[in-house]
Amino acid sequence: MENKPLLWIVIPCYNEEAVLPVTAPLFLNKINSLAAAGKISDQSRICFVNDGSKDSTWQLICDFARKDPHYIGISQSRNRGHQNAVLAGLMEAKDKCDITISIDCDGQDDINAMDRMVDEYLKGAEVVYGVRSKRKTDTFFKRFTAEGFYHVMNAMGAEVVFNHADYRLISTRVLESFADFREVNIFLRGMVPLVGFPSAKVYYERAERIAGESHYPLRKMLALAFDGITSLSVKPIRMIAGLGAIVSLISFIGVIWAIVQAILGHSVAGWASTTCIVCFVGGIQLISLGVIGEYIGKIYMESKHRPRYIISERTWAPYERHYRG
Known part of the structure; x- marks a missing residue:
């Protein structure tokens, strides 16, 4: 029985051949330094999750695994997206370690924050969120849209930790409970807080980005936000219902006004007002149908019960879990 927690660092990778040779040694150094400091077991691992990369990412992962046993990797059968890749790594690690830390492989997140994450875990936190303290390297547009993303998410009822992405420590105890969340539409930033358990924040x-290009442009950020909102909250539906009630009230008042004007003989035929009303109501209806359709589409996808990820290859043979005493 070991007294030191066994850590898996879970790193999703998609077309990262340019950055992996630079960041992989950094992760290895961090594992070794944490083990040397007596904070984690020396049997800890770095788990790369290949998300259907089209370049030499998987070959690089296999090369790392052959050179050092701390490196391991799993490869998905096809590209399924960042969130599914992180989930695949976490579920793979669930029965083989005591704690996991998920982090992107681009080197933007400060790996030295892992020391404080492990410290918080040793103090009793089951989930430790890595939270960005500053965005000095971002452009004004990037900073504005990124921070607006979190404000909109919370305003729409999807509770997320402000300025937290997917850099977090999760204990096996939390992962075992999280495994009961079976939805296909995954938004980890909003799902992990739903599990509960004691949590802490570490700021960095x-x-x-050290090398390569970002795989999360504005288009994907907006898609992620919309998926998160519709996966975690019904507030947009309630907003539509409220808007419908307001429009109906205004329309009812308008009908009364039109009848009164007709009785008084003040009515004047005009196409402009009619056109404006028709366009306004028609626009509201189309937007409402679109939002409702998004929810129906998610229900349709959930009803299929398709697997959220499929692992096609591993770089190691399964081994017994090392439990922390």
Whole structure:
């Protein structure tokens, strides 16, 4: 029985051949330094999750695994997206370690924050969120849209930790409970807080990407926000109902006004007012149908019960779990 927690660092990778040779040694150094400090077991691992990359990412992961046993990797059968890749790594690690830390492989998240994350875990926290303290390296547009993302998410009823992405420590105890969440539409930033358990925050400064190109442009950020809102909250539906009630009230008042004007003989035929009303109501109806359709589409996808990820290859043979005493 070991007294030191066994850690898996889970790192999703998609077309990262440019950055992996730079960041992989950094993760290995961090594992070794944490083990040397007596904070984690020396049997801890770095788990790369290949998310259907089209370049040499998987070959690089296999090369790392052959050179050092701390490196391991799993490969998905096809690209399923960042959130599914992180989930695949977490579920793979669930029965083989005591704690996991998920982090992107681009080097932007400060890996030295892992020391404080492990410290918080040893103090009793089951979930430790890595939170960006500053965005000095971001452009004004990037900073505005990114921070607006969190404000909109919370305003729409999806409770997320402000300025927290997917850099977090999760204990196996939390992962075992999280495994009961079976939805296909995954938004980990909003789902992990729903599990509960004691949590803490560790603040760090986000750096620029070390190499390669970002795989999360504004288009994907907006899609992620919309998926998160519709997966975690019914507030948009309630807003539509409220808007419908307001429009109906205004329309009812308008009908009364039109009848009164007709009785008084003040009515004047005009196409402009009619056109404006028709366009306004028609626009509201189309937007409402679109939002409702999004929810129906998610119900349709959930009803299929398709697997959220499929692992096609591993770089190691399964081994017994090392429990923390």
